[in-house]
Amino acid sequence: MGNMLEDYDHLLNIDYKKPYLFPLAGPESLIHTEGRRRFKLDGVWNFSLDVYDTFLRKKFFEERYHDEEGRDIPVDCDFDQWETVTVPSCWNVQKEAYTYYEGTGVYTRRFQYHGDGTGRTFLRIGAANYESSVWLNGEQIARHEGGFTPYMVEVTGKMKRENRIVITVDNTRKLEQIPSINYDWFNYGGLFRSVELIGTPVRFIKHVFLYLVPDGQYDKICLEAETAGFKAGESLKLEIPELGVAKEFPIGEDGRVKTVIAAKPRLWSCDDPYLYEIAASAGEDRVTDRIGFRQIRTEGKHIFLNGKRIFLKGVCCHEESMERGRALTDEDRLQILRTAKDLGCNVMRLSHYPHHERMAQMADELGMMLWEEIPVYWALMFREEATYRAASGQLRELILRDRNRASVILWGVGNENPDTDERLEFMSSLNKLAKELDPSRLTTAACLVNIDSMMVQDRLAEHVDVVAINEYYGWYYRDYQGLGRIMEQTKLDRPLVISETGADAAAGQFGDEEELFTENHQSKMYRKQFELSEGYVEGIFPWILFDFKSPVRMNPKQGGFNRKGLAAEDKRYRKMAFETVREYFDGK
Ligand code: GCB
Numbered sequence: 001m002g003n004m005l006e007d008y009d010h011l012l013n014i015d016y017k018k019p020y021l022f023p024l025a026g027p028e029s030l031i032h033t034e035g036r037r038r039f040k041l042d043g044v045w046n047f048s049l050d051v052y053d054t055f056l057r058k059k060f061f062e063e064r065y066h067d068e069e070g071r072d073i074p075v076d077c078d079f080d081q082w083e084t085v086t087v088p089s090c091w092n093v094q095k096e097a098y099t100y101y102e103g104t105g106v107y108t109r110r111f112q113y114h115g116d117g118t119g120r121t122f123l124r125i126g127a128a129n130y131e132s133s134v135w136l137n138g139e140q141i142a143r144h145e146g147g148f149t150p151y152m153v154e155v156t157g158k159m160k161r162e163n164r165i166v167i168t169v170d171n172t173r174k175l176e177q178i179p180s181i182n183y184d185w186f187n188y189g190g191l192f193r194s195v196e197l198i199g200t201p202v203r204f205i206k207h208v209f210l211y212l213v214p215d216g217q218y219d220k221i222c223l224e225a226e227t228a229g230f231k232a233g234e235s236l237k238l239e240i241p242e243l244g245v246a247k248e249f250p251i252g253e254d255g256r257v258k259t260v261i262a263a264k265p266r267l268w269s270c271d272d273p274y275l276y277e278i279a280a281s282a283g284e285d286r287v288t289d290r291i292g293f294r295q296i297r298t299e300g301k302h303i304f305l306n307g308k309r310i311f312l313k314g315v316c317c318h319e320e321s322m323e324r325g326r327a328l329t330d331e332d333r334l335q336i337l338r339t340a341k342d343l344g345c346n347v348m349r350l351s352h353y354p355h356h357e358r359m360a361q362m363a364d365e366l367g368m369m370l371w372e373e374i375p376v377y378w379a380l381m382f383r384e385e386a387t388y389r390a391a392s393g394q395l396r397e398l399i400l401r402d403r404n405r406a407s408v409i410l411w412g413v414g415n416e417n418p419d420t421d422e423r424l425e426f427m428s429s430l431n432k433l434a435k436e437l438d439p440s441r442l443t444t445a446a447c448l449v450n451i452d453s454m455m456v457q458d459r460l461a462e463h464v465d466v467v468a469i470n471e472y473y474g475w476y477y478r479d480y481q482g483l484g485r486i487m488e489q490t491k492l493d494r495p496l497v498i499s500e501t502g503a504d505a506a507a508g509q510f511g512d513e514e515e516l517f518t519e520n521h522q523s524k525m526y527r528k529q530f531e532l533s534e535g536y537v538e539g540i541f542p543w544i545l546f547d548f549k550s551p552v553r554m555n556p557k558q559g560g561f562n563r564k565g566l567a568a569e570d571k572r573y574r575k576m577a578f579e580t581v582r583e584y585f586d587g588k
Pocket of ligand 1: 134184208352415470543562564
């Protein structure tokens with residue numbers, strides 16, 4: 001039998017992927033990118049769907065057009081002849097025929113490199129959903145899993161004047177992944193965030209993390225930095241000119257600096273989103289950033305920003321455009337943030353996966369708090385090591401990417417996951433990891449409600465700082481009173497927020513308040529929600545700002561869309577409930 005299998009493998013090349021299981025690039029591949037020399041490789045690339053994985057089976061990455069004797073080899077892969085596409089993008093919106101494609105897509109381009117050979121160069125892929133591999137001049141140099149976080153690989157010495165890069169992206173849903181195979185959003189595939197080269201000196205600053213010491217004194221900033229190539233005792237300089245900070249700190253044996261600096265910054269808040277220019281330098285390296293300082297904390301059942309109790313006037317949002325799929329532009333992001341501002345929000349839940357880092361940068365500038373999360377969503381293979389590795393890797397990558405953004409106040413470690421022992425172990429470990437990596441934020445998760453006892457009952461609730469629940473009284477459960485009972489009966493020692501509530505409404509469909517799918521019903525549902533949760537919760541996040549594509553929504557009224565948006569998917573048409581929520585938030 002064994003031999004037979006080997007024969008088959010030989011004949012059919014069943015295991016063709018094996019040689020390309022290149023070690024995964026993970027969070028340790030990331031370095032601080034703000035304020036560095038960046039050379040974008042975005043723009044026109046050649047592209048092909050690769051339904052049978054021919055790129056690997058036929059080793060197209062070798063790009064051989066001639067044999068050893070110089071004879072022409074007939075090839076099927078003349079990359080330059082392939083269709084062209086703009087990167088970043090999602091193939092699903094490229095051509096109608098690609099809409100529901102799940103599999104591999106191959107992206108490739110040539111580029112020139114004119115480095116002077118003195119420093120180091122890193123390639124950064126902003127995001128590629130889900131698994132991706134990179135070939136540079138015929139050599140595989142990286143592989144990454146996780147569809148929404150960045151990865152990097154050093155390419156120093158690997159570039160010539162003329163280069164060929166190939167990136168394969170595979171969005172096949174698989175059981176052990178994060179998320180797994182079933183979820184309520186559209187599985188866009190592609191190289192949908194920027195590809196760029198980043199230059200550093202030989203010895204460089206790997207990470208800089210600055211935050212207000214969360215002791216309620218507002219007079220100290222903590223600096224955590226990591227360097228590469230420096231000796232113990234050499235120094236790293238931090239400058240925050242507006243605060244009069246210009247100080248050198250010795251680098252430790254481990255290449256790190258961790259220190260507390262006396263400084264009294266003007267505090268960041270939604271009304272006054274004040275940011276400071278900062279610069280860190282060591283040897284020839286210098287990085288800059290714009291950073292706000294604020295404190296977010298809980299005490300008992302309440303949440304405080306800079307010592308002032310706040311109510312989270314939230315809204316959830318997917319990262320999606322009908323024209324561009326998940327590859328949004330800054331204009332799209334501005335429109336989303338402005339719409340949330342119009343709604344009266346002070347916070348957005350960027351559900352259910354890490355959105356582009358520009359979103360947090362823009363939220364920093366505009367004064368919008370954020371809840372960011374990883375797609376630990378519904379049922380997962382909680383027992384599998386690979387699954388935990390994927391989840392913790394994504395969490396680390398997200399935190400490393402966005403931890404200097406004052407706007408981000410909450411790390412979400414999961415959403416509506418069945419309460420088993422394995423899940424508790426899995427998610428409490430993620431929660432612990434978030435706390436270890438970042439002492440300046442709160443953690444949360446959408447926990448479970450027990451519909452027999454009618455209370456929030458979830459063992460994970462003891463671990464997270466803010467307990468959140470998704471509840472759809474008035475929609476999946478028609479009886480609103482259930483919500484009243486849950487609110488009355490739930491006894492927690494920490495803040496409770498409603499992380500989702502909503503009802504589908506087809507834009508422009510009006511009728512009786514009791515009639516499902518009408519804007520009138522959706523609006524009434526929100527009025528009831530606000531009435532019944534009043535006094536029990538520290539925040540509420542309507543589900544959702546805009547209608548979004550989801551193949552699980554098969555009712556003709558939905559037509560492949562989750563219609564719980566307060567506005568339609570065109571981001572322009574606002575439903576009645578938009579005004580209902582706005583009025584409520586106005587009064588809060
Ligand atoms: C939920 C999920 C969210 C869904 C929503 C719904 O609880 O967290 O992803 O889209 O319900 O519309 O059912």
